[in-house]
Amino acid sequence: MELLKGKEVADAITETTRGRAGALKENGILPTLAIVRAGENPSDLSYERGAEKRAEKAGIRVCKYIYEETVSEEELISGIKKLNEDASIHGILIFRPLPxxxxxxxxxxxxxxxxDIDGITDGSLGGIFTGSHRGFAPCTARACMEILAHYGIDLAGKKTAVLGRSLVIGKPAAMMAMEQNATVTVCHSKTGEEKMKAICRESDILIAAMGRAAMIDESYIRDGQVVLDVGINVNEEGKLCGDVDADSAAAAGFLTPVPGGVGAVTTAVLMQQTAEAAERQTGK
Amino acid sequence: MELLKGKEVADAITETTRGRAGALKENGILPTLAIVRAGENPSDLSYERGAEKRAEKAGIRVCKYIYEETVSEEELISGIKKLNEDASIHGILIFRPLPxxxxxxxxxxxxxxxxDIDGITDGSLGGIFTGSHRGFAPCTARACMEILAHYGIDLAGKKTAVLGRSLVIGKPAAMMAMEQNATVTVCHSKTGEEKMKAICRESDILIAAMGRAAMIDESYIRDGQVVLDVGINVNEEGKLCGDVDADSAAAAGFLTPVPGGVGAVTTAVLMQQTAEAAERQTGK
Incomplete structure (x- = not known):
């Protein structure tokens, strides 16, 4: 089994983004990401540090707008509207869940x-559904597609099982895979365990985003399968783990590790989409 | 094999709509559908006649805005914008394809x-994808769901194959079935015939919307299956037929006929959604 590591995908995306950011700067535009955070949630802070490091490598400026956890909805909305109108800001990331x-x-x-460079608005999500791509994809869903593209895994005609139907990953990943001509089945909590296992074993590509620690064992996997593990869970021993139990997934042909897989690519996609937003907004 | 006839579904929906329209009228609101047509396409004219008959039964007023086939884009857009702003108009149906x-x-x-009571805008379609239901579903996709509901066919946990990925039927029907907890697989032209047959045979419910006359034969069907035939095609003998070859689908448990199946329900859904639009817009 070969690991599909996120680092080299993230580095390749970042190199391209750095080039795009450089071209923007030559035109007098400094591609800028606004981070909006309310409170000091440790996982937000950790993601923020990663995003800032990635931004530096990608040549993207980051401006932080930090609110107390007690901020009112009104104040937060007024802050976001100011950023909407501020031509020097090209992308806005809002940490959620909010207070x-x-x-x-x-x-x-x-x-x-x-x-909306993290694809949370109805406009972005509608654009993914209709194919108009008016806004942007949720970074994690796009990270899945970038990993497949980087490692040369073509989706066309492939049976693809998506586990989970959230708007953050499952549904947009399903639409993006379908756009690349995959034949997609979306499984979820109401599918039933035995059906889900059978659907997974029949799939060429498996995108696991159920958010259940190590639920995917050998009974879901078939030889040579491509498995993208989107889960980020903490197991009973307090250790970070994905939705896939890596030991029992040895039969898979390819697997993204957790940590170091899909999650490692999301900040690179965030910067890529910020550069893209800057290009679209300025026409450069 | 039992036929799932559209007429009784349409009649039941219409009766409910008539009640809703009556309640609106008691509040001084006359629920009104605007039909916008450019040119004299025979299939538009035929659908329009059906819609007018259905509107009468449902207690919905219809206003027609007919343009020459040579109408300019500017004029058509200006007409639509006037209807958007006209508080006496609650739903707008635009015949497409346009000149x-x-x-x-x-x-x-x-x-x-x-x-947008026929679900053609990005806003409507985005609402189906995100579950916000801001606008309305395409009438044909909703007609499929109404037929299943009317005949007491529960989607929860059922394997459902949707053939076709258009924004008019395939994609919205897939999202609507998923919302009702079906496990949905979307097949399309790039799925490949053998894979598609296998996926169809494994499904409890089959929604055929490929637009290919009589392509679904016994090799797609399994005993007892529920088959919704959304296709409206003309076969080599010039006869109206669906995507399903009815003779070879005898093994299916339930089948919507063509004509007289899904198509017979769409105008009833159109009036249902017009009443709903009137309720939403007036708060009555």
């Missing part, structure tokens, strides 16, 4: 799809 | 999603 008194939908509605 | 010099996307962009 519990804030209505997630109201925040998503406030964000301009043109700057 | 060839008119940009379909520009027309779809001009239409207000709130009045």
């Amino acid at each position: 519990k008194d804030i209505d997630d939908e109201a925040i998503r509605r406030a964000l301009a799809p043109e700057k | 060839k010099d008119i940009d379909d996307e520009a027309i779809r962009r001009a239409l207000a999603p709130e009045k």
Whole structure:
């Protein structure tokens, strides 16, 4: 079994993004990502540090807009609207889940799809569904596609099982795989274990995004299969692990490790989409 | 094999719609559908006649806005925008394909999603993808779901194969079936015949929307299966036929006939969605 490591995919994307950022700078445009965070959630802080490092490598400027955890919905929305209108900001990343008194939908509605480089608005998601690509894909879903593309795994005609139907990964990944001519089946909590196993074993490509630690064992896997593990879970021993139990997935042909797989590519996609947003907004 | 006839589904929907229209009228609101047509395409005219008859039964008023086939894009867009703003119009149906010099996307962009009772705008389609249901479903896709609901066929946990990935039927029907907890596989022209046959035979429910006359024969069907035939094709003998070859689908448990199946339900859904649009717009 070969590991599909995220690092080399992220590095390749970043190199290309650096070139695009350089071209923008020659035209007087500094591609800029705004990070909006409310509170000090440790996992937000950790992702933020990773994003800042990645931004530096990619030649993208990062501006941080940090609010107290007690920020009002009104203040947050007003802040986002200012960023929408600020021509020096090209992409906006909002850390979610937001503090519990804030209505997630109201925040998503406030964000301009043109700057929605993590694909959370209805405009972005609708664009993925219709193929108009008006906004941007959720970074994790696009990271899956970038990994397949980088390692030369063609989706056309392939049976692809997507486990999970969230708007962050399952549904957009299904649409993106379908756009590349895969034959996609979306499984979810109501599919039933035995059916899900059979569907997975019949698939050429498996995208696991159920969010259940190590649920995918050998009974889901067939020889030579390509398995993308999107899960980021903490197991009973307090260790980071994916949805796939790596030891029992030895039969798979290819597997993204956790950590170091899909997750390692998301910040690179974030910068790629910020550069793309800057290009679209400035026409450069 | 039992035929799932569209007429009784359409009649049941229409009766409910008539009740909703009556309640709106008691509140001084006359639920109104605007039909926008450019030219005299015979199939448009035939659908229009059916829609007008259905509207009468449902208690919905129809206003027709007929343009010459030579109408300019500008004039058509200006007409649609007037209808968007006209509070006495609740739903707008635009016959497509439009005359060839008119940009379909520009027309779809001009239409207000709130009045888009045939689900052609990005707003409507995005709402189906995200589950926000901001606009409306394409009538044919919703007709499929109404038929299943009427005949008491529960989708939860069922393997459902959708053949075709258009925005008119395949993709929205897949999302709607998934929302009802079906495990959905979308097949299309790049799936390959043998794979498609195997996927179809393994499915509990089959929604055929490939637009190929009588392509579904016994090799796609398994005993007891529910088959919805969305195709409306003309065969070599000039006869109307579906995507399913009805004679060789005898093993299926249930089949929608063509004509008299899904197609017979679409105008009823159109009126249902017009009433719903009127309710949403007026808060009555």
